[in-house]
Amino acid sequence: MALIPFDPFRNMEGWKRDFDRMFNDFPAFVRGEQQFGAHRVDVHETDTEVIATCDLPGLEKKEDVHLDVSGSVLTISGTIHRSHEVKEEQMHQRERYVGRFQRSIGLPAPVQEEGIRASYKNGVLEVRMPKLQPPPKKNIDIEFH
Template identity: 55%
Template sequence: MPLMPYEPFRYLDQFRREFDRFFSDLPENVSAIGERFGGPRVDVHETEDAVIVTCDIPGLEKKEDVKIEIEPNLLMLSGTIQHTRDVKQEQMHRQERMVGHFKRTVSLPTSVSSEGVKATYKNGVLEIHMPKRMNEQRKAIDIEFH
């Protein structure tokens, strides 16, 4: 039987990898239960002049039910999805659709301006177009070379 050196942390490294894999899909801010379980899912992409966030939020009935806040590198979505019908709890057999308060904070890939933001909601999909914050144009600096 070959001798193997004793490595007490060998299994700890494997545990760390499994732990990281398990929690890798958690959102950055899990303060609201809606972010992890049944919260709105988002897609974020950018064009030359804008950052576009597409978010599935079925069940909104009016624009006052959702709030959009923007910081230079963050988008905060929150709101409430109301019951469309009043059903007594004892008559409910299955309830899988998200109902209640939701909150989601999304990191943006670049700084955006809160001026000129356009949001549209159609067929349960919220789409937010945010113009990129325009920094000073790049300027070539002339070097005095002696």
């Protein structure tokens, strides 16, 4: 039987992942803004860009959503307005979110701020961000004497 040294932090990554998943699955309210419990975000990358796709139903105009990129973090924020008012005594069930929301997503690679494109269609926001290309490696000539 092989002995494995005791590492008290061995399971911390799994705990952190479970803890993050628990809080992402329920709406969290921070300063009156929804921290995207119901709005899901997928992030993937290709060789040249990072692509974020977000379910964001209920937007009526482009001024209702804002995108900011700082370093390797994309922030999506905005407001979802109620299309028509319903008296409280007439409401039987309320599950759809109305109000301000904000979500910050860590990106897997640094992106260029120039060239970012976003589109919104059928309740889905897609943000395409070109990856920041590292400067080309410079070959240094060595003089031999």
